[in-house]
Amino acid sequence: MSLVGTMVGRYRVLRLLGEGGMARVFAAEDTSVGRHVAIKALLPEYSQHASILERFMNEAKAMGRIQHPGVIDVFDVMMAPSGELCIIMELLGGQTLREQLWKQGPYAVPEALPLMLQLADTLAAAHAHRIVHRDLKPENIFVVADALGTRLKVLDFGIAKVMDAQNVKTATTAQMGTATYMAPEQFRSAKLVDHRADIYAVGCLFFEMLTAKPPFGGRNLFEQMQAHLTQPIPLERLPPQLPPVVRDLIGRMLVKDREQRLGSLTDAVAVLAGGAAHAPGPVPLHTPAPQLHPPPQPRGGHGPTAAVPRAADRSWIWALVAILLVGVGVALTIALT
Numbered sequence: 594m595s596l597v598g599t600m601v602g603r604y605r606v607l608r609l610l611g612e613g614g615m616a617r618v619f620a621a622e623d624t625s626v627g628r629h630v631a632i633k634a635l636l637p638e639y640s641q642h643a644s645i646l647e648r649f650m651n652e653a654k655a656m657g658r659i660q661h662p663g664v665i666d667v668f669d670v671m672m673a674p675s676g677e678l679c680i681i682m683e684l685l686g687g688q689t690l691r692e693q694l695w696k697q698g699p700y701a702v703p704e705a706l707p708l709m710l711q712l713a714d715t716l717a718a719a720h721a722h723r724i725v726h727r728d729l730k731p732e733n734i735f736v737v738a739d740a741l742g743t744r745l746k747v748l749d750f751g752i753a754k755v756m757d758a759q760n761v762k763t764a765t766t767a768q769m770g771t772a773t774y775m776a777p778e779q780f781r782s783a784k785l786v787d788h789r790a791d792i793y794a795v796g797c798l799f800f801e802m803l804t805a806k807p808p809f810g811g812r813n814l815f816e817q818m819q820a821h822l823t824q825p826i827p828l829e830r831l832p833p834q835l836p837p838v839v840r841d842l843i844g845r846m847l848v849k850d851r852e853q854r855l856g857s858l859t860d861a862v863a864v865l866a867g868g869a870a871h872a873p874g875p876v877p878l879h880t881p882a883p884q885l886h887p888p889p890q891p892r893g894g895h896g897p898t899a900a901v902p903r904a905a906d907r908s909w910i911w912a913l914v915a916i917l918l919v920g921v922g923v924a925l926t927i928a929l930t
Contacts, residue, residue, distance in 0.1 A: 596634060600624075601673045604632060604681060615639050615751075616649070620684060630668065631684040634677040646678065648751050653680045655724050655750035663715025664747055685746060687738055690802070691731035699805040702834045704743075709799050709839075710865040711745045716795055717858035719747075720788040725754040727779075727786060729794035730771045731801065754786065772817040773807050774798065777849045780818045789851040792858055796846030804830050808847060822849065838864055 596606040596619055604621040610631065611618045619632045639645045650670070657667045669681040688696075700708065712734065719726060726733075728749060735746040752770075770779055776793035779786050800808040808827055811817035826847045831840055842864045848854040855861060 596632070596673055596675070596677065599674065601632060601634075601679050601681075602669070602671050604630060606632060615645060621681075629684045631665075631682050633680040633682065634673060635679075637675070637677055640676055640678060649678055649680070651753060651755070652749070652751040655719075655753040655755065656682070658722050659719050659724060661715055661718040663711055663718070663745060664750075685735055685737055687736050689732050690734035690736055690745070690798075693736050694731060694801065694805050699832075700802050702803070702832055702836075705799075705802050706839065706865060708743065708745055709802065710862060712747070712795060712798065713858045713861040713865055715745070715747050716791055717862055719753075720791065720858060723755060724750070725786065725788050726750060726791050726794075727752050727754055727783075728770045728774075729791060729798060730774045731798065734798065770794075772814050772821075773810065775821065776851065777821050778851055780821065787851075788858075789854050789856070792846050792855055792861075793851075795858065795861070796843050796855075799843050799846070800831070803832055803835065806830075838867065 595609065596617075597608060599606050601621065603623060603625050605624055607620045607622060607629075609617060610620055616633050616635050619634065621630050621632045622628070623630055635645070635649050653667050653670050656664050665685065666683040667680060668683075671679055671681065673679050699705075716726065716729075726747065728751075729747075733747065733749045735748055737744045737746060770783075770790075772780075774794040774797045776786070776790040779790050779793075797807050797809075800806075808830075809817065809820035809824055811820050826844055828840060828844050831843065842855070842861060845855040846861065
C-alpha cells in the first residue's frame with residue numbers, strides 16, 4: 594500500500610522519492626507550518642521483525658543524537674495508519690555522491706579538499722558520541738548544492754553501532770557493511786568493529802572522490818576481501834596535485850592493521866584544514882598567454898624603455914665638451930709661459 598495522499602500524523606504524504614531494500618522514502622508537507630519534509634517508512638513486511646524494527650529505530654536515535662550539520666535532522670518517529678513505522682526527517686535536494694561521480698567523474702583537488710574536510714568532521718562528531726556508522730559508501734553520502742554552497746550529508750545510520758549500548762546483539766559472523774569499503778577487520782568480526790573501521794571507509798571514500806574509483810576492487814566478495822587484506826595501498830593513483838600531507842593522511846587511513854591506522858578523524862580534520870589552505874587554486878578561465886618576445890618600444894621615446902638609448906645618443910656631446918675644455922687649458926698654459 595502506498596502512503597501517497599494519506600496523512601501520517603500532521604504530515605501529508607505527497608509523492609514517492611525512492612525505495613530501498615527495507616524502506617521507502619516519501620516527500621511530505623508538515624501541515625502545521627507548511628514546510629516540506631521527508632518520511633522514511635519501513636516496508637510493512639518487515640514491521641514484525643524485531644531486529645529490523647530495532648535497526649530502524651537505531652537509525653533515528655543515532656541521527657538525533659549526533660546533531661551535526663553533516664547529518665540529517667530528525668523531527669519525529671511515528672506510526673502510519675496503515676502500520677508502517679516512519680521517521681520524519683529533513684528533506685534534501687541534490688544527489689548521492691555515487692550519482693555525482695558517475696555523472697561528473699572525480700573531483701578536482703581544490704573542490705575535493707573542503708568536502709573531504711566536511712565528511713571527516715561529520716564522522717568525527719559521530720565518533721565523539723560513540724556512534725560507528727559501519728556502512729559508509731558513496732550511496733550513503735548526499736551532495737547538497739544550495740545558497741550555502743556544496744555540502745555533504747551522511748545518510749543511513751541503520752546499522753550504526755552505539756559503542757556504549759548494553760544490549761548490542763550483532764552476531765560475530767554477521768557481515769555489516771559494503772565489501773568495497775570495509776576494513777580488513779570488518780571481514781573477520783562485525784562484533785569487534787570500532788570507529789577505526791569508519792576511518793578506513795572514509796579513506797576509501799577520499800580515494801574515490803579524487804580518482805572516481807575505490808582503492809581496492811574485485812569481481813566478487815572473495816576477491817574484494819583479498820584485496821583489502823593483501824594488496825598494497827595504490828597511492829600512486831592519487832592526483833599529483835594533491836598536497837603531500839593529504840596523500841600521507843589517506844595512506845595512514847588505509848593501513849590494514851587497525852592498531853597502526855590513523856586513530857582519530859579529529860586528526861584528519863586538522864590535516865585537511867591545513868591541506869585545503871595550501872592546495873593549488875583552480876586555473877583561471879582566461880590565463881594571459883606568456884610573452885615570448887619583449888614588447889615593442891613605444892614611439893616618441895616615452896617611458897622608461899626609451900630613456901636608456903636616448904642617454905646613449907647624447908654621450909658624444911659630453912665627450913666633445915671635454916675635448917674642448919682640455920684644448921682651452923693647454924692653450925692658456927702656453928700663453929702664460
